[in-house]
Amino acid sequence: MKTALRVVAVASALLAPFASHAHKMWLLPSATVSTVDQWITVDAAVSNDLFYFNHVPLRLDNLAITAPDGTKVTAENAHTGKYRSVFDVQLKQNGTYKVALVNQGLFASYEENGARKRWRGTAARFANEVPADAKNLEVSESVGRVETFVTAGKPTEAALKPANVGLELLPLSHPNDLYAGETSKFRFLLDGKPAANLQVVVQPGGTRYRNEQQEQQLKTDANGELSIDWPTPGMYWLETTMQDQKTSLKQAKQRRLSYVATFEVLPQ
Amino acid sequence: MRWIATLAGAVLLMGSAAASAAELNIKLQIPRLDVAEYHRPYIAVWVENQDQSTAAQLAVWYQTDPKKEDGTQWLKDLRQWWRRGGRELDMPIDGVTGATRPVGEHALSFRSTDQQLARLAPGKYNLVVEAAREVGGRELLRLPFEWPGTQKQQATAQGKTELGAVTLNVVP
Numbered sequence: 001m002k003t004a005l006r007v008v009a010v011a012s013a014l015l016a017p018f019a020s021h022a023h024k025m026w027l028l029p030s031a032t033v034s035t036v037d038q039w040i041t042v043d044a045a046v047s048n049d050l051f052y053f054n055h056v057p058l059r060l061d062n063l064a065i066t067a068p069d070g071t072k073v074t075a076e077n078a079h080t081g082k083y084r085s086v087f088d089v090q091l092k093q094n095g096t097y098k099v100a101l102v103n104q105g106l107f108a109s110y111e112e113n114g115a116r117k118r119w120r121g122t123a124a125r126f127a128n129e130v131p132a133d134a135k136n137l138e139v140s141e142s143v144g145r146v147e148t149f150v151t152a153g154k155p156t157e158a159a160l161k162p163a164n165v166g167l168e169l170l171p172l173s174h175p176n177d178l179y180a181g182e183t184s185k186f187r188f189l190l191d192g193k194p195a196a197n198l199q200v201v202v203q204p205g206g207t208r209y210r211n212e213q214q215e216q217q218l219k220t221d222a223n224g225e226l227s228i229d230w231p232t233p234g235m236y237w238l239e240t241t242m243q244d245q246k247t248s249l250k251q252a253k254q255r256r257l258s259y260v261a262t263f264e265v266l267p268q
Numbered sequence: 269m270r271w272i273a274t275l276a277g278a279v280l281l282m283g284s285a286a287a288s289a290a291e292l293n294i295k296l297q298i299p300r301l302d303v304a305e306y307h308r309p310y311i312a313v314w315v316e317n318q319d320q321s322t323a324a325q326l327a328v329w330y331q332t333d334p335k336k337e338d339g340t341q342w343l344k345d346l347r348q349w350w351r352r353g354g355r356e357l358d359m360p361i362d363g364v365t366g367a368t369r370p371v372g373e374h375a376l377s378f379r380s381t382d383q384q385l386a387r388l389a390p391g392k393y394n395l396v397v398e399a400a401r402e403v404g405g406r407e408l409l410r411l412p413f414e415w416p417g418t419q420k421q422q423a424t425a426q427g428k429t430e431l432g433a434v435t436l437n438v439v440p
Contacts (some may be wrong), residue, residue, distance in 0.1 A: 033350070035341050050335060154356045177351070 023048055025058055025260050026237055027099055027148040032176050032264040036094045036152045042075075042100065048207040051262075053084035058146065060085045062102050065209075066159040068095025068133040068152075095156035096176060099144040104166070106252055110134035123249045141165070141247045144258040150160050151176035164192030167240060167259035172225065178265045180225070180233040187225045188240065194224030198240050202228055205235040233267040278423060289379040290416030291439040294326075296397055297432025301404070308368035309401040309430055312349035313376065315385075316394040316410070322353040323436045324388050326395075327376055328365045328383050345400040348408055373432075380416060388415055395423075399430040416440040 028043040028051045060096035062178040065073040078103035109117040143166030155174045162168040173184035188195040220226045239259040331339025338428040344350045400406040407430035411423040421438040
């Protein structure tokens, strides 16, 4: 019983970044409004409280930074500590950068010679690495994105183009043009198509200094769109998760999808 | 002799242009502040349409000294000006941008024939003055006016922190 419990605990810890009830993942940029050639530094962490690093760092293995012209940018001075990862980005171009952590993969658990085994990897590696006769095989797939946006000078659109894989945000209001007291409109996409009836949570940072979570529970309409009111200036966290069966491997029964973004809302 | 005639003609032309040109005169005070660390404020002055989009850039004062750090990096702190078009401009702008100014009253005068106002269509606008100071605060004042209007107009707004009195005089 104890062993079984431990297995469940470890398995859920492994899956944690993709489970809907898990801790919050986030990227926190030092600035979202900047000018060309300036630097930003970004914290990456997983925690319950926003935005405090007090649990585990977010791994930077799958960091993808898109420059305003669509090219990829390499993060500088990347470091992973006890509670957070951190990296720097120089904004060498005018326009909007998308900073994203894209986690995509398969998770398998099975029995081999009476022992419980776990595996994570890609569909291409599955056949070579997981025995064909594995007993009690359970496979799930996950696609998760954690994003934030930063602009040098005038906001631009090119870096915001969706990859059409998993859950993504297509901002109808520019993500670096958000102001307290105003309403923004966003469209959510699932594999590039509007994601209707998606539950979305929006929450302002600074939770340590107030009693209420102040979550906004929102739902996308038939076009995958929703409007967000920004009551006060500050950093906001947005998350949406869902599951479907559109896996890239026939052994995988379920695909877990998640999208997280951090937005800065400015005072008027 | 001919150059004198040409000069006289030019003066005459200027004179007649001046007579028909509407005027926008602004006086703005940068207050003396009792603070341990004082830096001159960044100030932007512009004409705003009724929908808050920018109709005309009049003045932007920022740190332009080439011997110091690049002063354009803090222009974003004039955050309303930045949002309403500042972020789309290449600094410096001839006739608009200049160095930060000291404590005291500063006068700005524009004519309808000046490049800043040449394309301002008749209508209702706000004059906006925004100030932001390093290790200090930010303040924004709006003064409504009609351009060029049919009679002389005066408007005053009193700043509380980063700006003193701002006075606008419009002469049609």
